[in-house]
Amino acid sequence: MIFKLVIGVIVIYLLFSFFRKGFPQMGGKAGPAEIRTAVAGEELVEDPFCHTYVPIGDACRTQIDGKTVYFCSPKCLEQYKSEKKR
Numbered sequence: 001m002i003f004k005l006v007i008g009v010i011v012i013y014l015l016f017s018f019f020r021k022g023f024p025q026m027g028g029k030a031g032p033a034e035i036r037t038a039v040a041g042e043e044l045v046e047d048p049f050c051h052t053y054v055p056i057g058d059a060c061r062t063q064i065d066g067k068t069v070y071f072c073s074p075k076c077l078e079q080y081k082s083e084k085k086r
């Protein structure tokens with residue numbers, strides 16, 4: 001059956017993409033942030049305070065004026081918030 005072949009290809013593709021994503025992270029820091037990055041993909045968000053791009057899984061997030069804003073570190077978050085108050 002052709003369907004068995006298609007399912008086999010999909011399974012192999014999923015395993016392959018899993019291992020390709022999994023291996024580079026083994027050398028680096030491992031933790032909940034790494035898992036969140038893998039789940040959310042490699043989407044990058046801009047830190048509005050220092051204008052660096054950070055993976056959405058590693059970003060510090062907060063709600064400002066009803067919008068979710070992402071920062072590279074809690075330090076940038078605090079400084080951005082205190083600048084907004086002025």
Ligand SMILES: [Zn+2]
Nearest residue numbers: 047050072076
């Ligand atoms: Zn920053």
